[in-house]
Amino acid sequence: xxxxxxxxxxxxxxxxFFVITSCLPSFSLFYLLIDDFETGMLDxxxxxxxxxxxxxxxxxxxxxxxxxxxxxxxxxxPATFARIYKTVNVPILTSLLSLYWQFITYEASGDVYxxxxxxxxxxxxxxxxxxxxxxxxxxxxxxxMMAATDASNNEYYRTADWQLFTYDISAFKGQNIKLxxxxxxxxxxxxxxxxxxxxxxxxK
Ligand SMILES: [Ca+2]
Ligand SMILES: [Ca+2]
Ligand SMILES: [Ca+2]
Numbered sequence: 006x007x008x009x010x011x012x013x014x015x016x017x018x019x020x021x022f023f024v025i026t027s028c029l030p031s032f033s034l035f036y037l038l039i040d041d042f043e044t045g046m047l048d049x050x051x052x053x054x055x056x057x058x059x060x061x062x063x064x065x066x067x068x069x070x071x072x073x074x075x076x077x078x079x080x081x082x083p084a085t086f087a088r089i090y091k092t093v094n095v096p097i098l099t100s101l102l103s104l105y106w107q108f109i110t111y112e113a114s115g116d117v118y119x120x121x122x123x124x125x126x127x128x129x130x131x132x133x134x135x136x137x138x139x140x141x142x143x144x145x146x147x148x149x150m151m152a153a154t155d156a157s158n159n160e161y162y163r164t165a166d167w168q169l170f171t172y173d174i175s176a177f178k179g180q181n182i183k184l185x186x187x188x189x190x191x192x193x194x195x196x197x198x199x200x201x202x203x204x205x206x207x208x209k
Contacts, residue, residue: 034098039091039184039205042072047089054087055079063155068105068167068203078120078190079197086189087200090127093184095177099207102136102172102184109163110198114145119191120198124170127183136172140191141198167203174207 040049042058050056055077060067067073076087104124112118119140126134144150149165188200 034096035209037093037096037099037207039093039104039207040074041069041204042067042074042202043070045072047074050089050091052087052089055081055084056087056089062199062201063109063161063163064153065107065109065163065201070203073201073203074186075199075201076186076188077197077199078188078194079199083194084190084197085194086187088185088187090183090185092181093207094181095174095179096207097179099178099209100173100175101208102170102174102206103208104170104205105167105203106170107164107167107201108139108144108148108188108198109161109201110141110144111159111161111196112141112198113162114142114150116141117192118196120196121187121189121191122198122200123185123187123189124172125185125187126174126177127185128177129180129182133185137170 045058047056047058057075058072059075060071062075074089076089078084078086108122110120112120119142121138121140123135124137126136128134144164148168150162151165152160152162154160186200186202188198
């Protein structure tokens with residue numbers, strides 16, 4: 006009888022565990038919201054350069070909710086790069102890093118000013134794994150870039166829409182990693198580029 010009760014209690018506990026973990030996505034072993042920037046702050050990130058959570062930038066609004074992260078190589082010269090990173094414990098049952106991004110640049114294609122946007126993972130042994138790294142010409146070659154002008158009538162180009170980026174993060178399960186985003190000027194300091202990021206998640 007005692008064994009039967011114990012078995013039932015164990016069964017109920019397991020059931021409750023799965024119900025609770027599926028109802029509380031941010032505490033689940035299967036899911037971790039790294040950031041959707043809806044607090045309006047980047048205070049959980051270590052930041053260098055011009056970085057912020059913002060509601061709009063030029064003609065772009067967030068992919069999700071009211072806020073997105075912005076990293077810019079401007080506006081104060083000689084701002085040359087911006088970076089944010091945070092330490093994340095990768096839940097053992099997640100295998101996919103998923104996020105949305107846009108790249109905006111005042112540079113033109115086919116020149117030496119190959120400003121870049123890079124995403125990297127620094128593992129628990131402090132090794133950097135670059136998982137996304139594109140420069141101005143890559144964006145023009147690989148994506149639809151739209152031309153527009155800002156309030157000062159300066160021409161800029163931007164990816165036509167939010168882009169989904171996913172990466173198989175299985176190799177880092179259970180580890181404390183640093184997830185880093187960086188945008189940088191190349192060759193000059195004065196013509197800037199901007200990366201926008203939203204809805205950064207780890208999924209099953
Ligand atoms: Ca958001
Ligand atoms: Ca530049
Ligand atoms: Ca700059």
